[in-house]
Amino acid sequence: MTPALEARDLWFAWQPHHDVIRGASFVLERGRLGALIGANGSGKSTLLRLLTGLLTPTRGEALFDNVSLRRIPARERARRIAWVPQSTPAAFPFTALEVVLTGRSPWSPRFHFENEADRAIAQEALDTVDAGHLADRPITELSGGERQMVTLARALAQKPECLLLDEPAAALDLKHRSALVRTLAGLRDRFGLTALVVTHDLQLIDPAFDRVFAITCGRVVADGPPTEVLTSASLAAIFDDPHVRTARIGERTVVWSE
Amino acid sequence: MTTESRLLRALLVSAAVLAVAIAFGLWAGYERVTVESLRADPMVRALLFRVRMPRVALAALTGAALSVVGAALQALFRNPLAEPFTLGVSGGGALGASVAIAFGWGARAWGVPLVFVASFGGAMLAVFVVYRIARAGMVVLPGALLLSGVIVNLIAASGVLILEYLTDPSRSLQILRWTVGSLDIVGFDMIWRMAVVLVPATIALLAFSRDLQLLAVDEDTAASLGVNVRRTEGAVYFLSSLLVGVTVAVGGAIGFVGLIVPHAVRLVFGQDLRVLMPVSVLLGAAFLITADTVARIAFSSTELPVGAVTALLGGPVFLWLLTRRQRAAAM
Numbered sequence: 352m353t354p355a356l357e358a359r360d361l362w363f364a365w366q367p368h369h370d371v372i373r374g375a376s377f378v379l380e381r382g383r384l385g386a387l388i389g390a391n392g393s394g395k396s397t398l399l400r401l402l403t404g405l406l407t408p409t410r411g412e413a414l415f416d417n418v419s420l421r422r423i424p425a426r427e428r429a430r431r432i433a434w435v436p437q438s439t440p441a442a443f444p445f446t447a448l449e450v451v452l453t454g455r456s457p458w459s460p461r462f463h464f465e466n467e468a469d470r471a472i473a474q475e476a477l478d479t480v481d482a483g484h485l486a487d488r489p490i491t492e493l494s495g496g497e498r499q500m501v502t503l504a505r506a507l508a509q510k511p512e513c514l515l516l517d518e519p520a521a522a523l524d525l526k527h528r529s530a531l532v533r534t535l536a537g538l539r540d541r542f543g544l545t546a547l548v549v550t551h552d553l554q555l556i557d558p559a560f561d562r563v564f565a566i567t568c569g570r571v572v573a574d575g576p577p578t579e580v581l582t583s584a585s586l587a588a589i590f591d592d593p594h595v596r597t598a599r600i601g602e603r604t605v606v607w608s609e
Numbered sequence: 610m611t612t613e614s615r616l617l618r619a620l621l622v623s624a625a626v627l628a629v630a631i632a633f634g635l636w637a638g639y640e641r642v643t644v645e646s647l648r649a650d651p652m653v654r655a656l657l658f659r660v661r662m663p664r665v666a667l668a669a670l671t672g673a674a675l676s677v678v679g680a681a682l683q684a685l686f687r688n689p690l691a692e693p694f695t696l697g698v699s700g701g702g703a704l705g706a707s708v709a710i711a712f713g714w715g716a717r718a719w720g721v722p723l724v725f726v727a728s729f730g731g732a733m734l735a736v737f738v739v740y741r742i743a744r745a746g747m748v749v750l751p752g753a754l755l756l757s758g759v760i761v762n763l764i765a766a767s768g769v770l771i772l773e774y775l776t777d778p779s780r781s782l783q784i785l786r787w788t789v790g791s792l793d794i795v796g797f798d799m800i801w802r803m804a805v806v807l808v809p810a811t812i813a814l815l816a817f818s819r820d821l822q823l824l825a826v827d828e829d830t831a832a833s834l835g836v837n838v839r840r841t842e843g844a845v846y847f848l849s850s851l852l853v854g855v856t857v858a859v860g861g862a863i864g865f866v867g868l869i870v871p872h873a874v875r876l877v878f879g880q881d882l883r884v885l886m887p888v889s890v891l892l893g894a895a896f897l898i899t900a901d902t903v904a905r906i907a908f909s910s911t912e913l914p915v916g917a918v919t920a921l922l923g924g925p926v927f928l929w930l931l932t933r934r935q936r937a938a939a940m
Contacts, residue, residue: 365746405832429835439827442687445880453823457835461819464612464883502830509834 355381355416355513355545358571361401362410371397373569374411379562381416381512382543384535386556386577389566390590395549396437398566399515402547403434415513429457433506435516439498444489447501451476451486454508469508476507481530495522503531507538514538514546520555528552532559557581557604565589577604612881616888619878623891627669630895634665634902639909666800668901668915669894671860672870674807674852676893679867680874680886681814684825685845686743688751689930692867693853694923696754697735697761699864702850702857704765705731707784709858711776722802722858729854735761736846749828799859806855814848815886817841822882863897863916865923870896872926 356379363372371394379385389395400406401413404420413420415432423431433454454476455469465473477483482500490498499522506514514535520528536559538544550556556563556577563580565573567589573580580586581604586595594609610618635657636642642661646653679692686696693699709727739761743754773781820841823831832838856863870893871885878884897915900922904913 400829403833405829425832425837426835429833432833434830434833436827436829439830440687441826442689443684443825443875443880445826449881450826453826453830453834456819456823461816464616467611470611505830 353381353416354378354414355383356385356402356547357414357417358398358402358411359414360411361398361408361413363397363401363406363408363569365397370409371569372401372408375566375569375571376411377564377571377574379545379547379564381545382539383545383561384539384559385545385547385562385564386560387547387549387564387566388551388553388556388580388589393566394569395566396517398569399434399517399547399549403432403515404428405434426457429509431511432513432515433509433511435499435502435506435514435519437517437521438495439490439502441490441493441498444491446487447477447482447490447493447504448473448486450490450501451504451508454505457509472510473504473508476504477501479507479534480504481527496524496527499523500527512543512545514544516546516548518549518551520550520552528555531555535559553581553586553606554603558602567591581606612883615878615881616884619874619884619888620891623888623895627891627895627898630898630902631665631669634668634898635661637902637906639906663797663800664901665898666797667803667860668897670800670803670807671856671863672866672893672895672897672900673890674811674856674893675863675866676870676889676896677811677814677886678849678852680871680882680889681817681821681845682849682867683871684821684882685842686749686751686754687825687828688749688754689872690751690755690868690927691758692865692871693732693849694762694862694864694867695927696739696758697765698732698739698850698853699857699862700762700765701735701738702728702732702854703862704768705729705734705854706858707769707772710780710783711772713780724858725802725806725855728858729851731765732854732857733846733850735765736850740846803855803859807852810848810851810855811890814845814852815890817845817848818883818886821845821886825880825882861914861916864920865927866893866897866900866919868930869919869923869926872930 358375358377361372361375362370364370375398387395401408420428451473452465452469455465455473459465474486477486480500480503482504485493485497485501490501499519503519520531523531532555535546560577563575563577564571565580573585573589581597583595583597586606587593592608596607596609598605640653640656642653642657675693682691682696683689706724706728709724739754739757742757743749769784773784820836823834823836828838871889874885874888874892878888900918901915904915904918907913
């Protein structure tokens with residue numbers, strides 16, 4: 352399989368001498384769904400930002416399709432990699448459709464407006480995340496979960512090859528959490544989408560995800576299929592919690608802490 | 610309706626409003642200008658061409674510049690309360706202009722009045738200070754932004770006051786104008802000089818409207834969509850300081866235009882910056898022409914400074930927006 356996303360000995364510090372990411376390395380192959388897990392403050396979101404190109408590593412290289420992100424022009428990168436932040440604040444009452452249409456901007460020249468095809472793609476993206484009915488609603492009036500779905504639709508409207516999602520399910524209810532995983536798995540199966548999802552919800556992962564990367568203190572300490580990483584022993588080490596338990600129910604791995 | 614047709618419709622409506630405002634500004638006053646009086650009386654012709662026209666043109670240029678800068682700064686800071694006056698940019702410009710007047714820098718360098726340069730410098734310095742204080746890592750703190758704007762305005766106002774005390778009475782009186790903002794009679798010569806700077810700077814700022822649309826949603830998202838955030842920020846600060854600096858150098862610190870106009874445009878034509886910014890140019894011009902005309906004709910005995918009229922209108926708008934924002938935050 353071709354590597355789509357690669358972290359090659361990545362280092363990053365917000366302040367001098369306080370490294371948050373310390374030599375993180377992993378490879379996510381094309382058309383695979385990966386989960387990035389770890390305790391609070393372990394560096395998951397920072398690592399995701401490095402892989403989006405929003406941050407530049409102090410050492411090492413973040414690569415997409417074997418090319419360093421530094422060498423991919425910003426607009427081309429935006430056509431290939433889309434990023435979904437943990438939350439999107441809303442200062443102005445843009446409609447949900449207007450927000451989703453911003454996802455089409457990397458595809459149109461600077462002084463062009465979106466055309467009918469762009470609007471159709473944006474509406475389709477909203478429909479995909481079950482938020483078509485929100486199209487004309489101002490985002491300032493939407494709940495956290497609804498806003499998150501709009502942000503996800505904006506990323507889908509970018510028609511990217513790779514999606515990077517930072518705790519996308521945090522504000523979603525049970526129905527929309529499983530719908531999110533089904534959507535990502537569906538896009539992977541139909542279009543070969545590569546996606547890396549930062550998540551604290553470990554129940555989401557098995558069996559839809561292909562690979563799990565665990566990060567501790569800025570280093571990738573576990574990397575494998577969900578059944579290998581989501582074990583009591585492995586998770587106890589990752590989360591520094593001896594009370595972590597796992598159990599298999601059908602095809603799923605269920606995780607809890609006693 | 611597509612964004613393109615929305616923009617076209619909005620531009621047509623605002624151009625019609627601007628035409629009415631221009632006609633009103635030229636017609637109204639102590640002496641009403643009509644077609645008959647223009648034909649009959651050479652004094653009326655002189656009044657129209659030498660007094661009213663330059664004043665309307667100055668109001669149009671100033672209103673357009675302040676409004677488009679207001680819309681741009683609101684998007685850049687993701688703060689509906691941002692505008693040149695509340696962020697201290699106008700105050701910084703006024704201090705720069707006052708320094709130039711106090712030291713008698715009436716000179717021009719390559720045809721550019723030094724008062725323009727000093728005012729631009731003051732505006733740029735104010736933006737820099739406010740931005741440095743309000744930015745904490747990856748976010749711009751809205752409270753710190755407005756508070757530092759208020760403080761920069763206070764410091765600038767104190768600086769202007771000290772200069773007024775220290776300079777000779779004629780220069781002191783000249784400086785006094787800047788404290789409230791007024792569109793007194795200036796010749797076409799000055800208006801051309803302003804236009805040479807303001808028109809290209811406005812067009813350049815409009816060229817950033819799509820980047821600002823993305824930035825108004827979220828800064829990191831804009832970066833992930835290919836916007837060069839630092840370059841856009843730098844360009845918008847530079848152009849905004851230039852536009853505000855030059856208008857302040859001539860008309861003084863006229864407040865709240867950049868707040869009232871973009872919000873009125875939002876209410877009618879929606880949030881899209883690619884519509885909002887060009888429409889703010891036209892309606893900003895129309896608004897200040899109308900405000901200045903009202904300031905001229907409200908009292909038969911005297912003329913009001915236009916800055917006082919815009920502050921009277923803009924203050925309540927600011928408070929209304931603040932209340933709405935507080936309620937939204939509490940929800």
